[in-house]
Each structure stands twice: as structure tokens, then as C-alpha cells.
Amino acid sequence: MQLQLENKVALITGGGSGLGLATAKNFIAEGAKVFIFDFNPNAKATAEEIGAGFYQGDVSKAEDVEAAVAAAVEQYGQLDIAVASAGVGGEGDVVTSTVENWEKTNGIDYSGVFYTNKYAIAQFLEQKTPGVVINLASMFGMVAVSNNIAYSASKGGVVNMTRAAGTMYAKNGVRVNAVAPGVIETPLISEEDLKTYSELHPAGRVGQAQEVADLITYLASDKAAFITGAVIPIDGGYTAV
Numbered sequence: 001m002q003l004q005l006e007n008k009v010a011l012i013t014g015g016g017s018g019l020g021l022a023t024a025k026n027f028i029a030e031g032a033k034v035f036i037f038d039f040n041p042n043a044k045a046t047a048e049e050i051g052a053g054f055y056q057g058d059v060s061k062a063e064d065v066e067a068a069v070a071a072a073v074e075q076y077g078q079l080d081i082a083v084a085s086a087g088v089g090g091e092g093d094v095v096t097s098t099v100e101n102w103e104k105t106n107g108i109d110y111s112g113v114f115y116t117n118k119y120a121i122a123q124f125l126e127q128k129t130p131g132v133v134i135n136l137a138s139m140f141g142m143v144a145v146s147n148n149i150a151y152s153a154s155k156g157g158v159v160n161m162t163r164a165a166g167t168m169y170a171k172n173g174v175r176v177n178a179v180a181p182g183v184i185e186t187p188l189i190s191e192e193d194l195k196t197y198s199e200l201h202p203a204g205r206v207g208q209a210q211e212v213a214d215l216i217t218y219l220a221s222d223k224a225a226f227i228t229g230a231v232i233p234i235d236g237g238y239t240a241v
């Protein structure tokens with residue numbers, strides 16, 4: 001399938017690693033110009049290696065996200081696609097989670113996604129062009145993980161945020177969708193969790209970053225023109241049973 005992202009400009013938060021990086025490489029292979037926004041300064045070298053622009057900042061700070069959108073537009077002249085992939089794992093249950101962990105995880109995994117949607121969609125509307133946002137939710141936004149309250153709450157929030165954002169400006173050609181991956185082999189996931197979760201997915205394995213990047217690339221393309229406000233599981237059947 002030719003997904004044809006030529007002449008499209010994409011901002012990818014968390015594009016320096018894992019799912020964001022796999023998506024950046026896919027987009028570039030389909031002809032898009034990619035601008036990576038990441039907290040980790042080492043991601044600058046990664047961006048240069050793959051031919052992407054780069055902005056270092058913290059997605060939990062609204063002003064950093066607004067500046068990253070402006071920097072992408074300054075470098076490439078427009079914005080057509082945003083992928084909200086910056087994220088952290090969180091830790092602790094409803095009692096053991098510290099307030100600091102709750103605030104940090106929700107600041108990045110929840111508010112950071114809101115800021116990315118807010119400033120990217122405002123840019124699409126200002127340009128008066130269609131635009132697409134893809135949010136990284138999780139299977140743990142569809143079902144909970146009891147020992148990780150902040151992650152479960154933030155990903156659940158991303159699921160409904162996607163529905164609200166994906167329908168508000170649909171008539172202007174703005175589409176917002178989320179993917180809800182199962183456990184995927186990236187630097188975010190410990191060796192121990194990779195082993196444990198392999199057996200818990202009905203498919204009998206964890207997923208690969210390329211598989212998620214391919215779904216995101218499809219959603220970013222015009223082939224997915226009638227899909228908005230959708231949350232699509234890619235979890236080897238985890239949430240189906």
C-alpha cells in the first residue's frame with residue numbers, strides 16, 4: 001500500500017526512542033518531513049541521523065510544546081501531522097504511588113498529550129488545512145493495571161480525550177485517533193515485563209515497534225480519511241478477552 005506522506009510535515013513527541021522513533025523512520029520513508037520533540041538531549045543526534053529536525057523540551061510544559069510546534073512550522077513552513085508519543089511508565093498503586101509520581105506521570109502521559117493536541121490542532125485551524133493527530137494510549141487505558149494507578153488513569157484519559165478532540169473539528173478535516181498498544185519491545189519495558197507479558201497476550205508474544213509504527217502511519221495517511229475519534233487496539237488480543 002502506498003501511504004504517500006509526501007509534502008506532509010509531522011511533529012513527533014518522544015520521537016527519539018521506541019515507538020516515536022520507529023514512526024519517524026516510517027514517515028520519512030513515506031516522504032514526510034519529520035520534526036522530533038524530545039526531553040532527552042541525546043535524541044538530537046538520533047534526529048540528525050535520520051534527517052529529522054529537533055527541539056529539546058519537556059512535553060509536560062505547555063510553553064515547550066507550543067514552542068516546538070512553532071519551531072516545526074518555522075523550519076518546514078507548515079504542520080500536517082502530530083504524534084503524541086512522549087511517555088513514561090509510572091509506578092505504584094492507589095496507596096503506594098507517591099504524589100510526585102502521580103503528578104510527573106500525569107504531567108507527561110496526560111497533560112503532555114493534551115498540549116500536543118491543543119497546539120497542533122490550533123495550527124491546523126490557523127492554516128485552514130486538514131490535519132491529523134495520533135495519540136499513544138495503551139491497552140492499559142482500556143483495561144487497568146492495578147499496581148500502576150497513574151499510568152492507568154492517564155492512558156484512560158487519553159482514550160476519551162481522543163474522542164472529544166477527534167470529533168470537535170472533524171468538519172474542518174481535523175482527525176484525531178489513538179492507538180492502544182499491548183506490551184511492545186522498546187527501551188520503556190524491562191526484560192522482566194517482556195517475559196511476563198509475552199504469555200499474557202493471546203498472541204503468545206509481545207509486539208514490535210515496527211508493527212505499531214505501521215498502524216500509526218496508516219492512520220496518518222489519507223487512506224484513513226474516514227477514521228476519527230477512534231481508539232484502535234494493537235495488543236495481540238489482550239483486551240479482547
Ligand SMILES: NC(=O)c1ccc[n+]([C@@H]2O[C@H](COP(=O)([O-])OP(=O)(O)OC[C@H]3O[C@@H](n4cnc5c(N)ncnc54)[C@H](O)[C@@H]3O)[C@@H](O)[C@H]2O)c1
Nearest residue numbers: 014017018019039040058059086087136138183184186188
Ligand atoms: N512500549 C510499550 O509497551 C507501550 C505500550 C503502550 C503504550 N506505550 C506508549 O507509547 C509511548 C512511547 O513509548 P515507548 O515504548 O516508545 O517509550 P520510550 O521510552 O522508548 O520512548 C519515550 C520517549 O519519550 C521521551 N520523553 C519522556 N519524557 C518526556 C518529556 N517530559 N518530554 C518530552 N519527551 C519525553 C523519552 O526521552 C523517549 O525518547 C508512551 O506514551 C507509552 O506510554 C508504550
